[in-house]
Amino acid sequence: MLLAGCGNDDPTPDDRSSTASESSSASTVGTSPARPTLTAPHLQPPVQDNKYIREGKRPKVVVDPCTWIEDGQIAEIGFEPASRRRARDLLAEYSFLTCRFMNGDDEALSIESGNVSLDEVREKYAGSTEELLINGREAIKARKSSGTCSVDLQTKVGYFGITVTTHTPGLVKNMQPCDDIVHIATVLEPAIGKEN
Numbered sequence: 001m002l003l004a005g006c007g008n009d010d011p012t013p014d015d016r017s018s019t020a021s022e023s024s025s026a027s028t029v030g031t032s033p034a035r036p037t038l039t040a041p042h043l044q045p046p047v048q049d050n051k052y053i054r055e056g057k058r059p060k061v062v063v064d065p066c067t068w069i070e071d072g073q074i075a076e077i078g079f080e081p082a083s084r085r086r087a088r089d090l091l092a093e094y095s096f097l098t099c100r101f102m103n104g105d106d107e108a109l110s111i112e113s114g115n116v117s118l119d120e121v122r123e124k125y126a127g128s129t130e131e132l133l134i135n136g137r138e139a140i141k142a143r144k145s146s147g148t149c150s151v152d153l154q155t156k157v158g159y160f161g162i163t164v165t166t167h168t169p170g171l172v173k174n175m176q177p178c179d180d181i182v183h184i185a186t187v188l189e190p191a192i193g194k195e196n
Contacts, residue, residue, distance in 0.1 A: 045097050079101040106167060147171065
């Protein structure tokens with residue numbers, strides 16, 4: 001739940017130029033329904049096929065943050081669309097698809113979509129969460145460390161997590177990870193889709 005992953009190798013020059021304007025109607029691997037997605041090969045999610053999903057113990061993660069969130073949304077919240085990198089996805093009993101963005105050296109934005117319920121997140125962080133509604137969607141906010149703040153939004157199969165980590169250069173500028181987290185969540189929530 002709350003994983004900090006390492007990004008993949010830098011994309012090739014051709015991949016680096018891929019933007020939200022290069023989209024198709026093809027669905028991302030292992031997800032439904034079909035919807036426009038970013039198509040750069042290095043951004044595509046892994047196939048979700050493991051015993052927990054096959055045995056019906058956990059649903060597939062539907063929303064993929066690396067291919068469903070458009071560049072304009074990322075720019076609107078102050079992060080760099082060109083910094084988009086797929087972080088380490090986790091496919092096990094609990095599965096997470098994760099994408100990472102940067103705001104220079106000041107902050108990192110991690111967005112993950114998982115098949116863990118919001119109630120499970122509440123239980124893990126009992127006593128340190130704040131209940132929210134983001135565009136009418138149930139959510140919780142948690143400050144997980146002095147430099148990290150998250151908002152996790154309910155989805156049909158789990159949650160959509162938004163985490164801001166403020167690095168030392170940002171802290172020196174008096175930036176705090178929770179400062180804009182609700183605004184960020186409000187801008188990104190529509191990417192989930194009402195059907196999810």
